[in-house]
Amino acid sequence: xxxxxxxxxxxxxxxxxxxxxxxxxxxxxxxxxxxxxxxxxxxxxxxxxxxxxxxxxxxxxxxxxxxxxxxxxxxxxxxxxxxxxxxxxxxxxxxxxxxxxxxxxxxxxxxxxxxxxxxxxxxxxxxxxxxxxxxxxxxxxxxxxxxxxxxxxxxxxxxxxxxxxxxxxxxxxxxxxxxxxxxxxxxxxxxxxxxxxxxxxx
Numbered sequence: 371x372x373x374x375x376x377x378x379x380x381x382x383x384x385x386x387x388x389x390x391x392x393x394x395x396x397x398x399x400x401x402x403x404x405x406x407x408x409x410x411x412x413x414x415x416x417x418x419x420x421x422x423x424x425x426x427x428x429x430x431x432x433x434x435x436x437x438x439x440x441x442x443x444x445x446x447x448x449x450x451x452x453x454x455x456x457x458x459x460x461x462x463x464x465x466x467x468x469x470x471x472x473x474x475x476x477x478x479x480x481x482x483x484x485x486x487x488x489x490x491x492x493x494x495x496x497x498x499x500x501x502x503x504x505x506x507x508x509x510x511x512x513x514x515x516x517x518x519x520x521x522x523x524x525x526x527x528x529x530x531x532x533x534x535x536x537x538x539x540x541x542x543x544x545x546x547x548x549x550x551x552x553x554x555x556x557x558x559x560x561x562x563x564x565x566x567x568x569x570x571x572x
Contacts, residue, residue, distance in 0.1 A: 391495070392545045394553055396517040403506060403513040404556065408466035409454040410507075411444045413437035414500060418474040432539075436473065439540070443547035444469060450551055463507050469550075474499040478539050496538035497521040502550060514554065520546035 420433040441456045448454040448469065457463060477497045498521065504514040520542040552558040 391522065392518070392520040392542075392549045394516050394549065395519045397515070399512050399515040401511075401513045403467075406452045406466040406506070408463070409448045409452050410463035410466060410468045411441045411448070411454065411456045412468060412470040413441040413456065414471045414473050416476070417472045418476070418499070420473075420476045421478050433476075436476065436539075436543075440473075440543045440547065443544050444550065447547040447551035448554075451555060465507055467513070468505045468507060469502065470505075471500055471502040474501060476539070478537065495521045496542055498539070498542045498546060500546065504554070516553070518546050518549060520549070 414437050416433055416436060420436070421429050445454045445456050452466065457468070475497065476499075497519065500518050500520075502514070502516055502518055503512055505511065506513045522538050522541060522545075
């Protein structure tokens with residue numbers, strides 16, 4: 371039994387390190403607006419660096435496709451709040467909210483360097499920094515504006531939300547879109563919902 375436990379400990383440690391680190395790092399505007407009739411996504415601009423750690427011939431192609439990929443992720447996640455759609459280049463939203471923003475930095479790192487058993491000091495995690503702005507079309511005002519940082523401190527093995535030593539960008543974009551959606555939802559996980567009127571003492 372002890373042998374099995376000793377064998378499982380390193381595996382659990384490696385898996386636990388493969389966790390996404392996604393959070394809202396700064397908020398500029400928070401009005402408490404809720405219940406939009408519709409949500410329209412304008413693909414984000416790339417204003418900062420893109421993947422300087424692993425320069426390659428297809429980096430410009432990946433950069434050009436990044437706004438489209440993230441807009442699709444946002445559309446899927448924000449559809450949980452209200453009907454959501456990605457706007458075309460010259461299209462204007464008729465009602466509801468418009469979500470747009472800027473990619474300030476996108477770094478995927480070099481796979482073998484993204485995980486190290488020696489600690490955080492020499493671990494190069496992936497990092498996506500973005501600025502998000504949400505405008506209410508009806509009143510013409512910005513109702514939310516905040517910064518999001520998404521990244522993964524890699525473990526040797528991946529998970530549903532982390533790529534392990536694989537390419538992290540699709541995971542970071544999806545995790546960021548999910549955090550944006552949950553940030554804009556008053557009670558996204560329904561922690562206070564009860565299926566019974568009975569009091570609980572545990």
